[in-house]
Amino acid sequence: MKVMLRENGPVLIESKGEAKLKQNGEEKEVAGKMVALCRCGQSKNMPFCDGSHAKANFKAPAAEIEL
Numbered sequence: 001m002k003v004m005l006r007e008n009g010p011v012l013i014e015s016k017g018e019a020k021l022k023q024n025g026e027e028k029e030v031a032g033k034m035v036a037l038c039r040c041g042q043s044k045n046m047p048f049c050d051g052s053h054a055k056a057n058f059k060a061p062a063a064e065i066e067l
């Protein structure tokens, strides 16, 4: 699994193996998909990024974690 913090943007999570997103008692299969999670706090579709970070002028450095 790779976790990428985009410069001035969301956290991208790329899963290569089995992976499920659990939210409010619901589960979604996300294996093999790229999931973009908000880290600016401005999304109207939490926990997902909806692009609001650009309008909010969110600033944060990039980083990458491989698990």
Ligand code: FES
Pocket: 009, 010, 011, 037, 038, 039, 040, 041, 042, 043, 048, 049, 050, 051, 052, 053, 054
């Ligand atoms: S990081 Fe994109 S809306 Fe928050």
